[in-house]
Structure formats: structure tokens, C-alpha cells
Amino acid sequence: MVAELPVNQFPIPEPVLRYEVPFADALGNAEPGSEPWRAYGQHQLWIGRYPPDAPPLYVQELRPEGLLEYETTEFLLHRVAAGTPYRVTHLMGFWHVSDADLLWFQIPRAGLTYYLALAGGRTNLPGNHGIVWYCGECAHEIYRQDFEHVGHTGRLLSQIAVPVVDTFNADAARRRCPACGWEHPPAYAFTPLDPTTPAAGGLSSW
Numbered sequence: 001m002v003a004e005l006p007v008n009q010f011p012i013p014e015p016v017l018r019y020e021v022p023f024a025d026a027l028g029n030a031e032p033g034s035e036p037w038r039a040y041g042q043h044q045l046w047i048g049r050y051p052p053d054a055p056p057l058y059v060q061e062l063r064p065e066g067l068l069e070y071e072t073t074e075f076l077l078h079r080v081a082a083g084t085p086y087r088v089t090h091l092m093g094f095w096h097v098s099d100a101d102l103l104w105f106q107i108p109r110a111g112l113t114y115y116l117a118l119a120g121g122r123t124n125l126p127g128n129h130g131i132v133w134y135c136g137e138c139a140h141e142i143y144r145q146d147f148e149h150v151g152h153t154g155r156l157l158s159q160i161a162v163p164v165v166d167t168f169n170a171d172a173a174r175r176r177c178p179a180c181g182w183e184h185p186p187a188y189a190f191t192p193l194d195p196t197t198p199a200a201g202g203l204s205s206w
């Protein structure tokens, strides 16, 4: 067992370089489910174990050239660069922008696919984050809240984002694109697979 560490340490400390134990613990677990976000030195790590029939998790990025999707059933290591809006399908119903990189691993094994999100990794990051929704028709920004100096990505995604999602969902006018009038569907919070959410994200469409 690895002790759960607080994820809201600030300032972000110097690296702790031995991460082998938590990786081995989580990857040796063959039960579907998820680990909570944990902090290891400057990094924050989330691990999910998804059965083959679960909706797929893959990274979407909103780039100046348009929407990029990294959908594959193969092994994947993908870097989301700091400052790039991204979301993960069936895991987070909002877009996140961070001043830290995020590394996304997809590790298919027989009977389970392991997903790892590893965020942070630099000294003295301010820990600034944005939660954003964009128009599904014209990519115009619909609604955004920014948070300064809140620290780690795991805390932002799993805790701070929750009331932002509620605010976004509470008013259809808030979900309407100011450029073209398209209405964004209600969003959902960071929702990893656990025993009470047999469908990842509790959703099937996005």
C-alpha cells in the first residue's frame, strides 16, 4: 500500500525521483476501477483500469488548426503541452488549460486497459488553471473560469471543477455560443470509473 499524499501542497517541491512503487501497485491490480489522484514530488498521478466494454478514453486537444483527437486501441504516450486546451472523453466533460504539461498513457492489456495521467513535473509552477467550454459548431469560447495559484492538476480536476460544472449546467443561456447560438449540452465533472459508476463518466456520448 502507498500512503495517499495531499494534492494541494504549495509551493510545488523538488522532485521525488522514485515512482516505481505506486506504478507497480496500481498496474498490478487487475480489478476495474480507479486510483485517486496522488502527489509524488512535483507530479500528480491518476490511474484508471477500464474493462474492454467501457467507453474509450482518449485525449482531445483544441489547437489553432482545429480539434485533434488521439483515438487508438494501441499503446499510447501523449503529451498535452502546457497551455493547450484538452479534455479526455468519458472522463471529464469540460476543457482544461494548465500551466503544467500532462502526460497521458494508454496501456492495453488482456482484459483491461490502463490509463495514466501524469501532470506537473516542474519547480515553482504557479498552478494556474482554466476550465472552459467551446462551441461544438464554431469552436468559439462559450464559458470560462480561471483559477490562479491553486496548485495541482488533480485537485483542480476532481474538486475545484465540480462547482464550475454546476454553474455551467444551471443556465441554458450560459451554455449558448455567443457567436452562432449553438447550445452546449450539460457538462459533467471529472468522473473516473468506480464501483458506483459502471459506465465511465456515467455517459455514453462524450
Ligand SMILES: [Zn+2]
Binding pocket: 135, 136, 137, 138, 139, 140, 177, 178, 179, 180, 181, 182
Ligand atoms: Zn458557435
